[in-house]
Amino acid sequence: MVRLVSNPGDGSIQAFSDVKELRSFLTGPALPAFVDAPWAILFLGVVFLLHPLMGAVSLVGALTLIGLALLSDARTRKRLAEASGLSGQAEMFVGSCVRSAEATAALGMLPGIRKVWSERAGASLLCTDTATETAAAIMSSAKAVRQILQMLIMAVGAWLVLEQCMGPGTMFAAAMLVSRALSPVEQALGAWRGFVSARQASARLFSLVAQDPPALPPAPLPRPDAQLVLSRVTAPVPGGNVPFLHGIELSATGGEVLAIVGPSGAGKSVLGRVLVGLIRPLAGEIRLGGLDMAATPAELRGRFVGYLPQDLQLVDGTVRETIARFDTAPDEDSMVRAARLAGMHELVMGLPRGYDTKLGVGGVTLSGGQRQRLALARALYGEPPLVVLDEPDASLDAEGSAALQDCLLALKAEGRAIVVISHRPNLLSMADRIVELIGGRVRVQGPREQALAEIRARLRGERQPEPVGSKS
């Protein structure tokens, strides 16, 4: 899950097409050929019993066909892997373009995008084409081998009959058996391309599963206390493995708002992802009320965490499904409570079908601020003890900001641990403690006034590098 979520599009789209590939191979016409192939051994054995010379000729033929299959494998495997990688890239590129379709159209990026896409898709087609050509050439050689073999068997049989080593009936039986024995081998050869692709797909899927084994049905855990503690946490950026955050020590207590500030690119959002368990730390520990977040399966962890990501992407669904996190057994009360807390309830009631209004494709389109509040409600569903909000006010108007402040006050009163990543003075004024992050390290940490004073003093010092002599 870590990989799927933190790197959307990287492994996930490929994994879906791999599953499709594997399924179409397993349910397609190719599989019987592979299942029938072992019968060839039995048929060949019977031919040997009829006459060793005929057996030997058939065996040579069968070995030639198997040799051709291996050759086909060796010649096409690399190309097909390349083709699949390239087509995955092209698909991902299209996906990212569709996600930012408006900017693409408004800024006239289409010709450039078309060029990049056609280059990638073309490269993939070229690879597939080369592989298909090679496979087809080998396939026709195999056909020729089989026909030659068939004639050879008849010739050897006729000769043996003339030499009176076997009867004509035996000769025909042998010829039929050889044809039976070799046809699955030849068919398997025809299906080899599908087999290679399916094998590569299954290898990728296995390695994906090995990286992130399916969780056992999570045993219910007691709800942890709202006490978040990070000790000496070192963590990479999503999908990376070199430390980006270094030695982070911080804690957030129930009933307190911890604000994380810092310049753009300081790692605030990365830290937010670490707090909610999206990024596994390389070293150190994250504990929520004693619960080791990195070691807890995502399904369980998710119930204890409310997270509002900075880069909002909502899954298409109804308002109810969105707020209730697509819960299979949604808690209606908690859902409405979360909507009320986020200041969404009245807005939702004003929608054509209330909580059953469909959002996204084919449904209602919400404004940026409304989407942000909806995502806030989703974060609050299930009363999680830890709430992490990454720039929750980025697209809010004055009314939305006021609602957010009320929401934070309510959460504080309920004793939740709240982490807010923001620069807005309104939200900072609500913070009990402030952490300043610079270059992936904690620079300043402390109670609000003290931390703000420290940060301001430093900023003033940086703006006036040369001491002028007179201090006002």
Ligand SMILES: Nc1ncnc2c1ncn2[C@@H]1O[C@H](COP(=O)(O)OP(=O)(O)O)[C@@H](O)[C@H]1O
């Ligand atoms: N998904 C990602 N993949 C790779 N690098 C990332 C990713 N997200 C963030 N980073 C890198 O981590 C650094 C910090 O990013 P971020 O935490 O988003 O900054 P901010 O403090 O502005 O929220 C940036 O240099 C960015 O390049």
Ligand SMILES: [Mg+2]
């Ligand atoms: Mg950020």
